[in-house]
Amino acid sequence: MGIITIKCVKCGRKVFKYQKMGKGRLWRCWKGRIIEDQSVREGDVVKCTCGNVIGIDKGGYIRMRQSSFTISS
Template identity: 45%
Template sequence: MAKPNPKGPVRTVNIYCAKCKTPLFKYRKGGKGALVKCFKERIVEDHTHTPCTCPNCEVVFARDTLIRGAPAFKMIGGKVTMK
């Protein structure tokens, strides 16, 4: 299977917790669709202390998984927002 391009897209988005609006990631996202997954190699800034958990309200917003052989976070619907 093909791995995602590690350099990836140039456009960055900020990802926030939907419940308390705490910043979680700055991520290089490709395309214009909804945020379904975050490849770990494309995360520019990580504001979380424990993986997949909001540092402020302790809500679990994603699951740790492998997608196409690359480590990624699979987002839970409605738990995160992006700008």
Template identity: 40%
Template structure:
């Protein structure tokens, strides 16, 4: 399996919790589709204290997993939004 591009995209998006509108992280996203997974190496600024848990409302928004051999967060549908 191919690993994600090391350099990564330059466009960043802000990822927010849907429940309380708290910013979770800044992510270098490629493409224009929905946010399904976040590779950890592409997160430029992380605002969470615990992985996959919102710091404000304590809601779980993702699962820690491996995607194509690289560590990533698999986003739970409807739990986050991006701008």
């Protein structure tokens, strides 16, 4: 799939630019493949700057909250 832009579903801001491998849903964002990171953190909670929760930081990756983002290439 290549480089994708992950946007907040609530405000439309870009949260990540990410190198996606393979097809299918984006369940995990591996940190080594994040090219641009405009998220904000509150402990292990990953949010858009508007406050929308995008996912949970699990160490090596972010577990993405499916209802929180859209993807464009």
